[in-house]
Amino acid sequence: MANRVLAKRQPDLVRLEGRRVVIEVSDLGKSLYWMIRRGRIAPAPVGAVDLRIAGSAKDLCRLALRLDDPDTLFFARRLVLEGETSIGLHFKNILDSVDLDWFAPIRYLPAPLGPRIRQTIDRAIRITQADRRLHDILDRALQP
Known part of the structure; x- marks a missing residue:
């Protein structure tokens, strides 16, 4: 990887x-x-x-x-x-x-599956703000 x-x-x-x-x-x-x-x-x-x-x-x-x-x-x-x-x-x-690019493996999926999955994930992350929440969770869990 x-x-x-x-x-x-x-x-x-x-x-x-x-x-x-x-x-x-x-x-x-x-x-x-x-x-x-x-x-x-x-x-x-x-x-x-x-x-x-x-x-x-x-x-x-x-x-x-x-x-x-x-x-x-x-x-x-x-x-x-x-x-x-x-x-x-x-x-x-x-x-x-x-x-x-955490989504790089999706690029290897055949069209139209790969692009559709990427769009769906991007939309879900944007709506739920999951990227910010995940960052905050990891930051708290990995506190020194």
Whole structure:
């Protein structure tokens, strides 16, 4: 899914070719090792990394959902970056330039089904203000 979201940014990822990153979810004791290979995110074997990003599950979720700025989490010592932080900064800039389209999978449905589903969802969100409500619910649920 990440590679699909970042497909348009593939030329920017080339600069990170071969770089290894680990994201550690400190309170769950879980780690995700990945690297950039041929302009795409790929799993990496456990071992030495160029950048370590660590935080609690809540803080990493808040970061992923863009509820908190990475700098805010870092300076509040809720997010740890170790190693070549320039890699993290470059990747952050790539992510900041991406407009997340949660409806992208609908585009793969054949016409007229895909466009009709998208219109129906857009209308329902507009009428119910579900996007704002969901943001508020997630913000409250993921409070530090």
